[in-house]
Amino acid sequence: MKFEGTRDYVATDDLTMAVNAAVTLERPLLVKGEPGTGKTELARQVADALGLEIIEWNIKSTTKAQQGLYEYDAVSRLRDSQLGEERVHDVANYIRKGKLWQAFETDRKVVLLIDEVDKADIEFPNDLLQELDRMEFHVYETGETIRARHRPIVIITSNNEKELPDAFLRRCFFHYIRFPDPETLRKIVEVHHPAIKDALLTTALTQFYELRDQPGLKKKPSTSEVLDWLKLLLAEDLGPEDLKRDGTNALPRLHGALLKNEQDVHLFERLAFMARGQR
Incomplete structure (x- = not known):
């Protein structure tokens, strides 16, 4: 065996x-x-x-x-x-x-x-x-x-x-x-969402790792959560341009699939507030 x-x-x-x-x-x-x-x-x-x-x-x-x-x-x-x-x-x-x-x-x-x-x-x-x-x-x-x-x-x-x-x-x-590196995570995503377009996947995974690596995050999103998030992006027919963020909103689209407690949501809201104050 x-x-x-x-x-x-x-x-x-x-x-x-x-x-x-x-x-x-x-x-x-x-x-x-x-x-x-x-x-x-x-x-x-x-x-x-x-x-x-x-x-x-x-x-x-x-x-x-x-x-x-x-x-x-x-x-x-x-x-x-x-x-x-x-x-x-x-x-x-x-x-x-x-x-x-x-x-x-x-x-x-x-x-x-x-x-x-x-x-x-x-x-x-x-x-x-x-x-x-x-x-x-x-x-x-x-x-x-x-x-x-x-x-x-x-x-x-x-x-x-x-x-x-x-x-x-x-x-x-x-x-x-260990949590998968970007190349391995891309392979995992392609198993579950074979029809996802490369541009959307690249943009989404970039945002995902930026969010996951944010200092102070209480619960880092997991592999299963990024798969759920991507499923929602595909269901909403969103493209890479729809995921673009500016300084007024540090939270990604449909962030409820990734962030599972109010402390982490407030963390990104504070980051957005600080970014607006520096303008």
Whole structure:
């Protein structure tokens, strides 16, 4: 198995190397980067390129590691016992399989995505160390041990919101997705908007990088946001001349697709005010 990118996903050489290294080492691939740089989509594209099913485990702040293995529904069993249900005598009827269990019992290799692991409690990664290392876990209620029939390709994403434990990091192959340079971003845009005219794309990307590089910006716009912005420009049938700005307006057209908080909007409004005052 070798990942070389797909027609719908522009993967840099170092990213494809990281994916293939993790597959060869049979270690989880930990992918960090700014939100919107394609970390989640990478897992889907790896699965598509290798012809594998993908199982996605989307982590929330309340997610516990045990939920990835299984959950025992004691409440339902108690209710059924009170109602005299026959199924109550088999505890397996009250075991809900988690995403790891599903990945372990498949008949062929799959891609397991553990998405945004840094959203959970700091102990969450440590609680999965043994299961991801040995590819097995014990079900105490039934006394059985679940072992992976085929070791899944595990891709773990993080927005770098909190530090991950060293013991967890040691077991992963790490890759940081840097924000794409203009040439790479142009290729990404052309995949999503193949009909965009070169003059419009050049003008738009120039403005985008000027905005992104503005000192004091609280949230820099991401790859997904520039794609949304360009989609709006195309929908409005705007040309490069429509994107021209003067000193009275430092904000780009349809800036709501790029700037997602009032502090950043006010920053550019102040810049425009200062520019007018210097005239």
